[in-house]
Amino acid sequence: MDERENVPQRPYAEVIDRLRSVDLRPTRQRLALARLLLEHGDRHITAEQLHGEAIDRGIRVSLATVYNTLHQFTSAGLLREVVVEAGRSYFDTNTSDHHHFYNETTGDLHDIPGSEVSVTSLPEPPDGSSVARVDVIVRLK
Amino acid sequence: MDERENVPQRPYAEVIDRLRSVDLRPTRQRLALARLLLEHGDRHITAEQLHGEAIDRGIRVSLATVYNTLHQFTSAGLLREVVVEAGRSYFDTNTSDHHHFYNETTGDLHDIPGSEVSVTSLPEPPDGSSVARVDVIVRLK
DNA sequence: AAAATAGTTTAGAACTGTTCTAAACTATTG
DNA sequence: CAATAGTTTAGAACAGTTCTAAACTATTTT
Known part of the structure; x- marks a missing residue:
């Protein structure tokens, strides 16, 4: 030290x-x-x-x-x-921008880098709202 | 009637x-x-x-x-x-296969047809696990 | 460097949503 | 129609979280 x-x-x-x-x-x-x-x-x-x-x-x-x-x-x-x-x-x-793996059996939660997931969200948000965040949860068993 | x-x-x-x-x-x-x-x-x-x-x-x-x-x-x-x-x-x-818009202010929850969202989940699920489901939540404000 | 002030912490109560329990009840089977 | 297996129920219990108001601490003012 x-x-x-x-x-x-x-x-x-x-x-x-x-x-x-x-x-x-x-x-x-x-x-x-x-x-x-x-x-x-x-x-x-x-x-x-x-x-x-x-x-x-x-x-x-x-x-x-x-x-x-x-x-x-x-x-x-x-x-x-x-x-x-x-x-x-x-x-x-x-x-930072990222998503998650969630193992429903064990409860383990792990990051997926944002760069490794691509979401094409085609529909427009309803009326006067705007997108705050997109969460992707890949549920595992 | x-x-x-x-x-x-x-x-x-x-x-x-x-x-x-x-x-x-x-x-x-x-x-x-x-x-x-x-x-x-x-x-x-x-x-x-x-x-x-x-x-x-x-x-x-x-x-x-x-x-x-x-x-x-x-x-x-x-x-x-x-x-x-x-x-x-x-x-x-x-x-059926679909995802959600969730308005965090109002609590409104609406469907997004599965066909309108494409997720390319590149990473393999860890060890012996397999993907049960992919949830996409588009959070609105 | 005290005193005043504004912000923070705390124990415990309260609250919300959900699950459990075991006794009463109801649908199905023999 | 009796036996049985499955279902419903009120209320207690529970888990996680938020609230309360009194005690405390950091910062600002003097």
């Missing part, structure tokens, strides 16, 4: 800046959750799973805060909500 | 046969729900909405039976379950 004084000096700096840029105060809870979420590659996680993981790591945070934080991060564009089954929301740390 | 005796003689016959063919006894409740669901064109409805509609029409049926029936009809291929938002399941009377 590198012990030069400038290395561990601002370990949260990037996350702090990111939160500030979306007008969220960098509280202890948000920082800890942001690191769990954003510093471990692409993840698909539910609120309860994230809460459990935080508690396991000794992070004191309530389930309510986990829910609040996930929604705030989603509004801020740091996360994306994925709905594949009723009664459970997944939050996806990959906010 | 035509009053010839052979017209109202077997009004439920088609639905009864359909239920029998999937090994479901044609009970009063199933018949009534089947007619509400299947004799009014393509519908997207939740269990609670269907229960409310049944009650409004004077059909005595419990919410538990509505849930049971919707799941049985779905297993039998008479309905299809559509998940577009967490915490609520829609049941779709259109079981």
Whole structure:
């Protein structure tokens, strides 16, 4: 481990800046959750799973805060909500254009890069509406 | 209205046969729900909405039976379950190949014929799994 | 660097949609 | 028409999520 004084000096700096840029105060809870979420590659996680993981790591945070934080991060564009089954929301740390494989037996959720799926949506959206997003879920068994 | 005796003689016959063919006894409740669901064109409805509609029409049926029936009809291929938002399941009377427009503001759910959407799913499904279904949800705002 | 303020966290209650339970009931079979 | 197998039901239970209002913490003001 590198012990030069400038290395561990601002370990949260990037996350702090990111939160500030979306007008969220960098509280202890948000920082800890942001690191769990954003510093471990692409993840698909539910609120309860994230809460459990935080508690396991000794992070004191309530389930309510986990829910609040996930929604705030989603509004801020740091996360994306994925709905594949009723009664459970997944939050996806990959906010780039992509779709999903969902294994209905195991519950596994995996990304499909946007470039690997082409959707030709011929019909016009009804009346005054516009397309917000196109979700493709490839359900596996 | 035509009053010839052979017209109202077997009004439920088609639905009864359909239920029998999937090994479901044609009970009063199933018949009534089947007619509400299947004799009014393509519908997207939740269990609670269907229960409310049944009650409004004077059909005595419990919410538990509505849930049971919707799941049985779905297993039998008479309905299809559509998940577009967490915490609520829609049941779709259109079981043919198609996709959906979902207006996130109004909650409106509309069919897109399968022929009007082309999905080129390049990646192979992981390991031993196979594709059960591809759902395309065009989210509107 | 306090005090004031605005925003955040929290435990627990409340709520929503759904599933379960086991007793009563109904369709079908013998 | 009795036996049986399947169905319905009210209400309890449950899972995931949201709400509440009091305590707390970060930021701004003085």
